[in-house]
Amino acid sequence: MVTAAEQGRETRARLMTAAIELVAEYGWGAVSTRMVAERAEVRPGVVHYHFHSVTDLLIDAAVSAARREYESVMAGVLALPGPEAMRGMLTAIASYTAADPVTVAMTEMMLAATRHERLRIELGRLLAEARAAMANWFRTNGAVTDPEATAAVVAALLDGLILHRLIDPSLGAVDMTGPLLRAAGLTENQASEGKSDGSDGHQR
Incomplete structure (x- = not known):
């Protein structure tokens, strides 16, 4: 049997999902309580039961979505060694396109x-965690x-690449690996360091 607390969490999650979808479709400033309620298939009053205002809903939804993206990408990429991590970063951001609602919503969030x-503070906290x-x-x-400075530059470079690719998708065909490695103080030949036999990198 579903408890009231579980139902409340499920409704809150639906509202935040609806909010992200609507921000991507109409822009941050165009989203209203009624729009969210209709998309989530609840009464408008339910929105204000869970959130003080539609702005609070948008902030919570955007920060939650940004944290999920950060955790899903960073955990895997930063487990990789040397240049492979930077290549992993480029592979990850290649999926961020204008057709992806979360990507569009994140760009709206940066402007908002x-x-x-409150959004600036919470987003700043998340960015600080990523840089650390x-x-x-x-x-x-x-x-x-x-x-610390290198992390700030590399993070800003990657964010900038995402924004530029949204505007000019042709940049997706440009190989950014070399410039990113140089910005990170890495070189291509570091990829082979630590390999035991020069072939597959596994100890035998």
Whole structure:
């Protein structure tokens, strides 16, 4: 039997999913309580039962979506060594296109963060976590003397690539591997370091 708490969490999740879809379709400022309620198939009053305002709903939904994206990408990529991690980053961001609702919603969120203080703070906290994780990776895998600054530059570079590819999809055909490795203080030949027999990288 579904408990009231479980039902509440499920309804809240539906509202946040609806909010992200609508932000991607109509833009942050166009989303209303009624639109969210219709998309989630609930009464408008249910929206305000779970959230103080539609803006609070949008902020919670956007930050939650951004955190899921961050965790799904960073956990896998930063488990890779050397240049492979940077290649993994490029592979991951290649899936962020104008046809992807989450990608479009995230770009809307970045702009909205300049207008909503709570969103700016929460998004800033998430970005700081991402930079810290990347800086720790550089301390272990890189040869840079300034891991925090390098992490900030690489993170900004990747975010910029996503935005530029949304505007100019032809950039997806340009190989960015070399420039990204140089920005990260890495070289192509580091990929072969640590291999035991020069073939597959596994110890025998």
